[in-house]
Amino acid sequence: MRRLFPVTEETAAQAPAGSPEGETAGAHAAHGPGENREWSLAELAAAYAYPEPAPGAPRPWLRANMVSSLDGAAQHEGRSQPISSATDMRIFGTLRALADVVVVGAETVRQEGYRPARARAEFAGAREAAGQGPAPAIAVVSASLELDFTLPLFTSPLVPTLILTGAAAAPDRVAAAEKAGARVLIAGAGMGVEPARAVQALAGLGHTRLLTEGGPRLLGQLIAAEVLDELCLTVSPTLTAGSAQRIAGGPSVAVPHRFELVSLLEEDGFLFGRYRRP
Secondary structure, X not given: OEEEEOOOHHHHHHOOOOOHHHOOOOXXXXXXXXXXXXXXXXXXXXXXXXXXXXXXXXXXXXXXXXXXXXXXXXXXXXXXXXXXXXXXXXXXXXXXXXXXXXXXXXXXHHHHOOOOOOOOHHHHHHHHHOOXXXXXXXXXXXXXXXXXXXXXXXXXXXXXXXXXXXXXXXXHHHHHHHHOOOEEEEOOOXXXXXXHHXXXXXXXXXXXXXXXXXXXXXXXXXXXXXXXXXEEEEEEOOOOOOOOOOOOOOOOOOOOOOOEEEEEEEEOOEEEEEEEOO
């Protein structure tokens, strides 16, 4: 079964003809009797488009993209790939192609073996028209800056890698990062990074279409600081048991934050949900 579940009848009725929100099918779209085809990248890009900026200085918009098993695991044996799918990765690539910058925690960089974002010919025209570079920058959140600066993320990025850290970061580590070609942004008064300051620091460079891919500790901090605008969540039809982290960790918030469902796609048992802050 492959389909899109409209959020409301009103949403479906208002969607332009041919738009993903107006379809009756999902990651593979059914456009007529017996017809079942894969969505094009252009259709996925339209389905996951960032909100149109208001007049004046554009407001940063921070979305997260995460995957979870049925029993709440964000990883299996330290990595998200075992609970992912081909369509999940297709959406993953589309979200990256729409973003100005991808924000990621240092531990996720270490565990997932992060590499620089690559330019994709399919999105080159759209990125140029939006005033974006050929690929999003990667922004690593790290208090200690204990990172391997010999990794391709630092030695061969298409656009310079950014590092978000606190004002009290060790000067020798800051110097090592800058020597490796990274740009260090101060986004906290102490050792750690303050989420609101991180968002503003990135916006100060003109990066207003923000995407975070975690990990769970970073996402928990963004939620607690109330700077997360949107969550794109893949629910994987898998069970892992064990003690894997949830998609967000850290201290709980005083009152649960309610988000609104924007769209829900389904393919082969995987659910691809998009939720926004009201």
